[in-house]
Amino acid sequence: MDGRLLSDTFVELADTMVVGFDVIEFLHVLTDRSARLLDAAAAGLLLADPRGELRVVAASSERARLLELFQIQHDQGPCLDCFRSGQPVVVTDLSAAAGRWPRFAAAAGEAGFAAVQALPMRLRTQTIGALNLFRASTGSFDQADTRVGQALADVATISLLNERSLRRSETLNEQLQAALNSRVAIEQAKGKLAERLGVDMDEAFEVLRKHARASNRRLSELALAFVDGSEKLPGLSAGQPPESPRRGEKPGRPH
């Protein structure tokens, strides 16, 4: 592992945590950097909703998000096993795992992933989610990398306990629900922006994040304001005709 990249990542995460802390933005940065740092093609983060389902809270790419969702929908896969057992799950060759997770192994192969590592997010005796790293080629996961990966998963857990008093046992559930709702608001904002600019969802997310950073605002706060109309994002709408029937046919969008 690149030691410089590791220290840069922790400095960046610490910065994100201090300045206008936003849980979703933080988890997104963490997921994205985990993939880069640990030599994974993609990474995803799942959190348990007390309603009784797992939710994809951050993913380094749309491909990773869909694969996480696939596991939830089909109720099988290494990330679910990791979440249920509270133990790391490592699969060095997904093509050999077809017996254990037939549907997942096939879907992962189709998405171009050959190996996966799932690391639990633990809080005391409770498992609250999992950080998942997908690799494009087969092979074992380095032990030092795994320790860093687990440390990143632990940092993700701690980030959910920020903001409100740690002494209150309800903090985690309060934070989790607020984070899940922020995620929904961000998806709504991505949709609105994608439609306005004629871009895909990943591009819309990047535009939104850049604007939040440039204006020094929390991503979820900006997303809420943009969706409810109190923030117009005037610079972004300039030159975009409000009605253009072919606008949606833009080539190159994923999926």
Added chain:
Amino acid sequence: MSADRSASRMVAIWELVAEQAARRQARASVVDVCAAVVATATVSGAALTAVTPAGGVHLICATDEISERLADIELTLGEGPRADAVAFGGPVLTSDLADGDAVAQWPVFAAAAREAGAAAVFAFPLQVGAIRAGVLQMYRRQPGPLGASALGDALLFADTATLMLLDAAAEGAAAGTGPGGQPIEIGVHRAEIDQATGMLTEQLVTGVEQAFARLRAYAYVHDRPLSDVARDIVERRLRLLPDDEMPRSGAR
């Protein structure tokens, strides 16, 4: 923990609400959600406040006098878990109003609420991203946290109440709901639904509440799963226009 379990819990929640409506011999509404909460979620009472488009707060229903009194106190004081839940964007769970944190946070409300007979209060904002419909609040006469399963149920009751309020606000009494007032889709949360809602605010030149109502109404009228319609919109195979047919209850 799986999509199936989540879906079956949601169905169970709906049945509890429908049961309350049947008892009243009326169409299911948020009144039945509050009643079902008290019958199920190990709380002493529940109340629901809705937000008007102009930003006003109205008490829609309360299961008992203490619940009503708590809502009155909060709306009079302008401080308390209801307002905090809205500002925070997540539930505010206070298992003991006598606890130092609660007293520090709401010096006047905490004392007044205890005097009214509440020992614990739990406020759930009724929201879908940027959509904010109101707050579902519960109280307990004895201090103590909601257990994991009661919390899960409370969140599902809040989801239910949110959809009911949005449908009522959209004026299409039938919009987005089945004949029994059931949601047309349950189970795994899909980002496509949220993305499509955002896209529709632009396509329809409307607010996010109306965009969400239109999305659900379209799926209902065309008898298609909400997530399929949402995916068609996100993948730009389907566009809705401002003057598309809109189901109106009793209008056709």
